[in-house]
Amino acid sequence: MKKLLSIIGFGVMLTALAANQNKIPANQKLRMAEAAVAQFYVDTVNEDRLVETAIRSMLEELDPHSAYSNPEETKELNEPLAGNFSGIGISFNMNQDTLYVISTVAGGPSERVGLLAGDRIIKVNDSIIAGVKMRNTDIMKRLRGPKGSKVNVSVLRRSAGKADTVEFTITRADIPINSVDAAYMVDNKTGYIRLSRFSAETRNEIETALKDLKKKGMKQLILDLVDNGGGYMQPAVEILGEFLEPGRLAVYTEGRNSPRYDHMTQPHGIKPLFNDGRLVVMVNQYTASSSEITTGAIQDWDRGVVVGRRTYGKGLVQRPFPFPDGSMMRLTVAHYYTPTGRDIQKPYNKGDQRAYAMDIVDRFNHGELMHADSIKYIDSLKVETLRLNRPIYGGGGISPDRFVPLDTADFTKYYRDVTAKGVINQYAISYVDANRKELKRRFKTDDDFVKGFDVDSSMLHDLYARAAKEGVALNEEQARQSEPLFKMILKGLIGRDIYDQPTYFKVYNEYDPIFREAYRLINSPEYDAILRKP
Structure with missing residues (x-):
């Protein structure tokens, strides 16, 4: 009887609404449809x-960047941008189905217990994690947890040719997620900063890096935004405050229901940390969002030279709408525009996500x-820079002042297959495991390692043999073609595992065409030739 009354009631409501069908609000129609299906x-x-x-x-019927995420996806999205998470403080790799500790966070929970x-x-608590083909995400769920909670881990440690099992109880704590991957002096006057994302802590990290490099004698800077997909917008405005004069327009946002809002530069201290001295910004086709805000403002104000390839072209601002269950909707509410008024968003057709992704x-x-x-x-999208009146263009990413082509000469199918099997990473871990003490003895610093260590032919032979065991047959011609790439990646991974993440970039940058051009240009009269009135 109750079910019958529900059906009658729902039918009466539909009949009443049908009589006034032109007046039904769209949101009410959606609720009615869901209620009908559910009931x-x-x-x-x-x-x-x-x-x-x-x-x-x-x-999906709107723009390519409005999106919904469930509670778990929302947590994964927010964690890198929050600047920290609660865990045990290690960097690790999976090697032959075993978690291998690359390094411990300085002063973190794992380092403190040894x-x-x-x-x-x-083993983590009561769960065996070695040899069971557990996914990285499942392992991280076991290692992470609320701050102050404890986790028991069993560790296999090899020392003096013997393997012992050691038990540790680790108290979880907040672990930083750094957005500055590397900051070092390339020579006695050129600094280098690699920024991987724009997070809540980016301003502090950039400020620390700039101060440290200036103490070491930095007079000019290479800012690496290659592959930086962005993040929060505010950190981009904040770090521009250290590169531009105070009170400059960094970016403005505007949308149908979002009035224009100007974001102005303001240094964290009394004056900007680096608003003079040569500045080169490295970008490529994956440089997006907040990275484009930073790059666009530096180019618009003629503050530095942009080197690389045209950036991604994401010029839409998303506002988060969180739901009580932890899920979230990120809705595009505005476009952002560089100081000259350029709209960096590349063209798209609403609802055609595939074409945009391609x-x-x-x-x-x-x-x-x-x-x-x-x-x-x-031509209709051409504007002029604000100080020197140089011609620049909008309508889809930031075009560099100096183009660097994608170099695929060393890339082969054999290299791709070896990499896809994880063989290079496995070999690097095994090599470091067997030679860590000797390498640390020979190379006291990572600079010594970068200058003095070479991947020799015997190492490549062992690498190719390991690949063959994993089902990747040796292709001698392609192996020779990819040899410089194999050597660079292997040396970088070994250096990273022995020292730290910046060591990898010190090795990689000697190979990278964008960095090499950035470094050449920052030390060349061509720099001033680019930054002059036409």
Whole structure:
């Protein structure tokens, strides 16, 4: 009887609304549809999944960056941008289904109890994690937890040719997620900063890096934003405050229901840390969002030279709308514009997510990543820089002042297959495991390592043999072609595992065409020739 009354009631409501069908609000129609499915559909319905699917589908009809994330996805999205998480404080790799500790966070929970680089964690609390093909995400869930909580780990440690099992109880604590991957002096006057994301702590990290480099004699800076996909917008404005004069327009945002808002530069201290001296910004096709805000303002104000390839072209501002269950909707509410008024957002068709996602592939196929003259500029989108009146363009990313083509000469199918099997990483871990003490004895610092260590032919032979065991047959011609790439990656990984993350970039940058051009240009009269009135 109750079911019958519900059906009658719902039918009466539909009949009443049908009589005034032009007046039904869209949101009411959506609620009615969900209620009808939940109450009358023939089979059992998962209402949560149904609603999530409806939200995702609705947002997919808008722009490419409005999106919904469930509670777990939201946590994973926010964690890197928050600047920290609660865990045990290690960097690790999985080597042959075993967790291998690369390094411990200085002063972190694992270092305090005596965990060492090279240790293998085989058990977390009551769960065996070695030899069971557990996913990295599942392992991290076991190692992470609330601040102050304890976790028991069993470690296999090899020393003096013997393997012992050591038990540790680690108290979890807040662990920083750094956005500055590397900061070092390239020579006695040139500093280098590699920034991987724009997070809540980026301003403090950049400030620390700039002060440290200036103490070491920095007079000019290479800022590496290659592959930096962005993050929060405010840190971009904040670090621009250290590169530009106070009171300069860094970026402005504007949308249909969002009035124009100007974000002005302001240094953290009394004056900017580096608002003079040569500045080169490295970018590529994956440099996006907040990275483009930073790059665009530096270019617009003629503060520095941009080197690399046209950036991604994400010029939309998302506002988070959190739900009580921990899920979140990120809705585009505005465009952002560089100080000259350039809209950096690349063109898109609403609802066509696939075409948007294929843009980088299309650039490759059309030759843009290899040839500067393949970039199509639209005269109607041309503007002039604010100090020197140099011509620059909007309408889809930031175009560099100096183009550097994508170099694929060393890339082969054999290299791709060896990398895909994880063989290079496995070999680096094994090599460091067997030679750590000797390498530390020979090379007291990572600079000594970068200058003095070479990957020799016997190491490559062992690498190729390991690849063959993993099912990748040796292709001698392709191996010779990819030899410089194999040597660079292997040396970088070994250096990283012995010293720290910056060591990898010290090795990689000697190989990287964008860095090499940035370094050449910052020490060349061409720098001033680019930054002058036309």
